[in-house]
Amino acid sequence: MEDFALILSTTLMYSTPLIFAALGGVFSENSGIINIGIEGMMTIGAFAGAAAGVIIGNPWIAFMIGGIAGGIFALIHGIATISFNADHTISGVAINLLAPGVALFASKIMFDGATMTPTIPMENKIPRPLNGLFPSGSVLDIIFNSYATVFLAFILVVVVWYVLYKTRFGLRVRAVGEHPGSADTLGINVALTRYSAVIISGVLAGLGGASMSLAVVSSFRPTLISGQGYIAIAAVIFGKWRPQWAMAACLLFGFSTALSVYFGNPELPFSINENLLSMIPYIVTLIVLVIFVKSSKAPAALGSSYKKGER
Amino acid sequence: SPKSGSEKDKKAEGEKVFKIGMVTDTGGVNDESFNQSAWAGLEKLQKEYGKEKVQVKYLESKQDADYVPNVETLVDEDTDLIIGVGFKLADAIEEAAKSYSDKQFALIDAAYEKQPENVTSLLFEDNVSAYLTGLIAGRMTETKKVGFIGGISGEVIDRFDYGFRAGVEAANPNAEVTVQYANSFTDAALGKSIANQMHKNGNDIIFSAAGAVGIGAIEAAKENNKKAIGVDQDQNKLAPDNVITSAMKNIDVAVLNLGKSIIDGTYKGGQLIVNTLDMDGVGIAPTSKKNVAPDVLEYVKGEAEKIKSGDIKVPQNEKEYKELKK
Amino acid sequence: MNNSNIDYSQKVVEMKKITKMFGNFVANDNIDLTVHKGEVHALLGENGAGKSTLMNILYGLYHQTSGEIHINGNLVNMDNPNVAISNGIGMVHQHFMLVQPFTVAQNIILGTEPIKGMGAIDIKKAVKDVEALSQKYGLYVDPNKKIEDITVGMQQRVEILKALYRGAEILILDEPTAVLTPQEIQELMQIIRNLTREGKSVIIITHKLKEIKASADYCTIIRRGKYIDTVKVSESSEDDLAAKMVGREVNFKVDKIEAKPQEVVLQIKDLTVKDNRKISVVDELSLEVKAGEILGVAGIDGNGQSELVEALTGLRKSESGSIKINGQEVFNKKPKEMFTSGIKNIPEDRHKRGLILDFSVAENMVLQNYKDHRFSKNGILNKDAIDKYAEAIVERFDVRPTDHTTKARSLSGGNQQKVIIGREVDNIEISRAATQKAQLLIATQPTRGLDVGAIEFVHKSLVKQRDEGNAVLLVSLELDEVMNVSDRIAVIYEGKIVGIMDAKDADENTLGLMMAGGEEHE
């Protein structure tokens, strides 16, 4: 039972940054803009969050700054893809090169040549809202004594779902992702809607990065974000561009990582080669894809640019 | 940061200006670990002798493929001593030593089966520092269970692993050591997960020798109110209440000494310098007294003397460890 | 049509001296257009004449280079569709502007969504509004169905409802009948009447003169961007209109001699084909096509035509039955084998199937033949041979521009169709010469979206193949086309051939009834 609780809590820890980022991907891609720059936006978010945490102290302000930093790079992505009709992939790759470059560069300038930030003291990390509510070490404690970001991630899944499928803005976002021409003829500002979606996407990715540097650990390091952005993109596709399924994909990934941690426990009666263990999440993902995912449909206008009056 | 010797010609008449350079591994110079420590040693050297006497510099490597060209760059700049920081540079240094037999090289943390004549290897008795922290852990554990988290297993991490195990057992035969490898030096979240699992399974002190993975483990200690042991540098500042001690690897001291020997003319190439406890090459963190009871520290001090005198032999790997247990 | 609803005292739309340049190209040159309240005004012109452009200007999608637009007497600067919408203009575009995975109601409210608390869309109210509106104008739709699940005809009703929902008083319909069945066209005409009765004005773009005659009060004709004339429809004949449109006399009837059917080329027996949803949309269908005849398949969209053709061309696996070409069984063979055994195809969707738009014209010309020894040896393409071949076809079929190195994408629709027809005709000739056997040419919707001149060309090409002793299977949703071009007509309904008759004996009413599943004749 406790083992299971632990696996669950590890799952949550691993999934949280992925969920933030995947929600970002869902937002952007539903508006028709491919966002492969998620990785870079997470990195800059992780850095900006940690740096702000060190300098300002208040974790929530720092967290927001992480989001804003992601949003700024999303804006750069938006300018290229929305206003200049640039290829989404090229621009996204550019962001993935630029953002980590800027993060490390800024770190060196701000922190005396170090590519990592100082450590943020425990009290300046994101709080754990249920800390102390359950007896320490109990199953409930193991599962629920998590950082606020974990809860926030799940709340955001609901919020994003609600916004996308129940609100005017969401309907418009999906409309410009499916058929921008249609939206345009109905007087919807396609560019503005896409900009909003892409910036929201960057903010979410930035928050995902900041949740790494302000909750999972308490500093930024160059390798802190190494591939999570790509996994999040995979989760978006895996999740058929829907927030709830993208979340499920992130959880699956987090869960299989947690399993690999669990099976690495030397107290178990058997032992598995550590490299084979490390492969588990990736193999599980592939297998699940093969079994469950029949080809899924992307938003119809995904990756295409829309220019008024062009055919 | 340092300027390389374009002023060489101007100084032609004066005394020789020594140039010492180091190439980091992919961790970069500010890794809060051995790269940073090595650089600190060089900076100290320059401070001691002045810029007129010695010029130091570093080149950071961004990926493994940078090692060879970075070493080459320093060779090109007529550097008198080129230090490769970390076992990952072993091949690059060996290669360069072969190609430039008139140049001197040093390598940290690794030696060769056949030591080239112009390479000095600086080795550290990490097993001994790990042993000492093991003693502390053995004495301080309340649950009689302590953990060790390794990065990617290999010769260097093995020394920490088995040294620590031996230390724990020596101090507390009833205590148990749980060992888990993260198979990563970078995934802090993984370190945290493993540490959480260890904490849940009753380990109250965890020693990690695993780069950024260890940062995650220390994070877990902070959160779960458990104790952690740092590595390479004094990592107490990462969690002042939780990091009770660190297995210190005084690369700065070793590098400083090596630099001095070059300048003083006592340097001899092709050596294998094992930085021992005796030489202050390894040890426990000075901040240990904050969190470790004086009597335990006293005990550790006593055991350290025995190591220095050779009464205790600390195992470096599984084989020696098993022999010891027999 | 005699429309008593026109209120000549109210000019709802006045477009004055509208000129629109795309770069140096003049798409609209000094065009005037006046529409009164309650009037149905047709806009007639060949492909590329500038009709859509003019209407896009009226709807605020483009901005005119010069000229003025007055709505209800007021000068309006039509900057964007919002201005048009607020001036009571609605437009149904040539290519539907519908969001496929959205429901009917969502599509209709998009942009003017009713809101309840927390920024949520009041979808219940939307559905109710849509239902009320659809009742009022007799535009039946199911508000909760997704667009991708409804017929094209219903999609068009959604488009009209979209405009009406925004309070449109002036409705622009850009080629609304191109994709409709005869029944649906009838319904549309009724809808238009309902609208004018409510005092709304309609501008309708179409190439089909009969429809203009049937629905419009006035007709403005544009040729190559220039204003030609505005006529009262009741006072002009179809021939007059056509002559004005193309600038010369046109002949509608397809000139052809009596067919001389010979041996059976295509023999289909009890063929069953399932669609993507695994429903048998071709259901034990049997059909024969002989050499020297054109067999037209008439039917309402979605009765299995596409799947039948896909099965015949190897693009879809069939469930059971038999397909024989010149006596040879080809059931479930691959596209390539179907091709070599004698089936040549002018596909329904030239952008999806017929062409690779980013390939050059020359590359498209050898799409099925690139492995031929003529065009490649040992896997290496013979570029010179391909170029020469493409050049010859381009010249023979008058493809413009004549540069075969340009991408197919940059050709107009008519010229794209010429590339395909040229390719397939040549394929037939080559195969015929090699095998000495009659070939089957399948043409699905071969004239969709083409102008009169291009249609003439396509039809002539089909007849020519027939006359040369090949078999032609024409599948079209346009009854006129089927009736004019075919020698025999088969009616397909729910995956079965429900009747076959000589074209001479066919009349629109009988066919229409059979297509709609009415009693079988004969």
Added chain:
Amino acid sequence: MSSNTKKKKMSLADNAVLFSLISIILGLIVGAIALLLAGEDPIVAYSAMLEGVFGKPKFIAWTIIRSTPLILTGLSIAFAFKTGLFNIGAEGQFIIGALVATIVGAGVQLPAIIHIPFTLLVAGFAGGLWGGFAGWLKSKFGINEVIATIMLNWIAFYLSNFMIKSTWLARPNSEASVSIHDSASIGIDWLTGLVGPATKVNWGIIISIILVLIIAFILFKTTLGFELRGVGYNKFGAEYGGINVSSSILKSMAIAGLLAGIAGAIQVMGVSGNVTILAAQEGYGFDGIAVALIANSNPIGVIFSGLLFGAFKYGGTKMQAVGAPSEVINIVIGSIVYFIALSSVLRMMYVKFRDKKNKGGNV
């Protein structure tokens, strides 16, 4: 007429290059601004980089050595792009190629004349299998190649580490595997003597250029290329033309994998001589994406963008010598790619504009 079209193509190509050059200059300007913000003198820093790339024959040699794998991973990705696929998996295919080259290079004894091509072939084949597997998943199960290759990258990563550590490839007390035999090495010894003893001059660049030419040839001059491009542009149209779409996807991914695999093999056979336990993805595949994009997925262009990228990577480290943070290089490269993204649009607009003008003029 034909001379006319030729002329048009010439000036178009010139424009592509021109716009790329403009992007590079703009990227350098952004980098310069960053350097100024950091209080460094951009001229000094850039001179150090230039000097570091062109200052000595040896430097040029190193630049080429660093560029070689990037040219090939770039080629792999450009090729996949041309056939409508996004090969994010060059990273993993590279790892597999390097691993297998080590296995074959160290595991068998053959005369060099056989050993070298054999090693290249087997490693390329292994990379091809790795890429082809993603292609198979796509054609058989409809699994997006982006997800599949991201997963396969990590599986390759751990598989390589596993092999280096837990099989005969392991070298005692070392992070590195056993080394390949000299007979599998593609180093150019006489040239090494000329440029400097430790410089890993090797035949890799020649092999890469040959592969570029072969790929360009396949893409544009063969029926295979016709099929693959056809499927890339419009798989429905290709299917109509009788092309087997599934097998084309598989072939494309396999060829892309093969190229990246050979990149890995060349790195082992020409530079490192072995593979080491990796702590993080090395980025050859990810950099290859940028290389392919800068080249606009043109196989020939990949040579130049690969060299440019290699020059930045190699020369960038030299900026440290004057105290400039070498991270600025990533900013420069990122900006260049960003401006490339913008410029291809500007270029298209320019071409359209000019064509229209020409058209109008002819009428």
